[in-house]
Amino acid sequence: MRPFFCMGGANAFTMKKLSLFVSVILLGSAVMAQTSAKLGIKAGLNVSNVALEPEVIDKGTRLGFHGGLLAHIHVSPQIGIQPEILFSGQGFEDNTNDAEWKLNYLNIPVMIQYMFDNGFRLQAGPQVGFLLDGKIEGDAGGADVDIADDLKKIDAGVGLGVGYLSYSGLGIEGRYNLGLTNINDVGTNELRNRVFQISLFYMLDNAHKSKSR
Numbered sequence: 122m123r124p125f126f127c128m129g130g131a132n133a134f135t136m137k138k139l140s141l142f143v144s145v146i147l148l149g150s151a152v153m154a155q156t157s158a159k160l161g162i163k164a165g166l167n168v169s170n171v172a173l174e175p176e177v178i179d180k181g182t183r184l185g186f187h188g189g190l191l192a193h194i195h196v197s198p199q200i201g202i203q204p205e206i207l208f209s210g211q212g213f214e215d216n217t218n219d220a221e222w223k224l225n226y227l228n229i230p231v232m233i234q235y236m237f238d239n240g241f242r243l244q245a246g247p248q249v250g251f252l253l254d255g256k257i258e259g260d261a262g263g264a265d266v267d268i269a270d271d272l273k274k275i276d277a278g279v280g281l282g283v284g285y286l287s288y289s290g291l292g293i294e295g296r297y298n299l300g301l302t303n304i305n306d307v308g309t310n311e312l313r314n315r316v317f318q319i320s321l322f323y324m325l326d327n328a329h330k331s332k333s334r
Contacts, residue, residue: 157194163294164188165320169211171222172300174311178217185210187228187318201234203244211316212255220259224272224314226250230280230298240292242284248298250276250314271307276300276314290324 167185189207196202206229212222230248252274257266282296300314 158192159194159324159326161191161193161290161322161324162189163191163205163207163320163322165294165318167210167316167318169314169316170213172311172313172315177310178215181214181216183212183214183221183223185212187320191322193234193324199236201236201242203232203234203246205230205232208253209250209316209318211314215257218259220257222255222257222268224255224304225253226276227253228298232280232282234284240286240288242286244280244282244284244296246280248278248280250278250300252276252304271305272312273302273304273306276302276304278302278314282318284322286324290326292322292324294318294320294322296320 165187167187168182169185170180170182173180187207187209189205191203191205194202194204206227209226209228210223211226212224214221228248228250230246232244232246234242234244236242252269252272255267255269255272257268259265278298278300280296280298282294284292284294284296286292296318298314298316298318300316303311303313305312
């Protein structure tokens with residue numbers, strides 16, 4: 122069962138949004154090609170939910186995992202660009218139907234960062250997510266339901282966050298990802314991803330570590 126999907130005409134993904142986000146990614150790639158990029162790894166916790174219109178069920182947050190690779194590119198001493206590629210386990214709890222929505226994405230955020238001299242950094246930027254799979258667990262008497270075909274395959278959003286990088290190369294980051302795309306592809310109800318992330322990351326280069334000696 123799909124407890125609140127109302128069958129109707131599918132909303133086409135806005136090509137202008139996709140073009141904008143692809144352009145930003147290509148811009149970041151072009152900068153990376155001309156600049157020495159510093160690589161890193163990151164992983165952490167997702168606290169995810171969705172914005173639902175109309176609000177026809179009682180929703181709760183779902184805990185998940187994210188992890189992957191990042192590249193940090195200095196444009197100036199204070200400005201950086203950080204493209205990432207991350208697996209992200211998202212979704213929400215449907216408390217009304219005692220079910221859990223599990224939505225797995227491959228996300229590609231491109232963060233623009235302002236870096237302070239003390240290691241703190243502010244960041245914001247676009248994100249494109251590619252749906253890997255989606256299912257509802259626990260609905261209809263415990264049966265799992267595959268809903269990947271009912272969801273849009275591309276999710277555009279923006280991320281806002283703050284982080285800190287130590288001289289050791291280890292850092293911590295908090296980020297809120299705001300989905301802009303209505304990911305429901307089968308009806309009139311609108312679903313938009315909402316994900317808070319807390320991450321640990323580690324930069325693999327040694328250049329900044331010399332400052333601690």
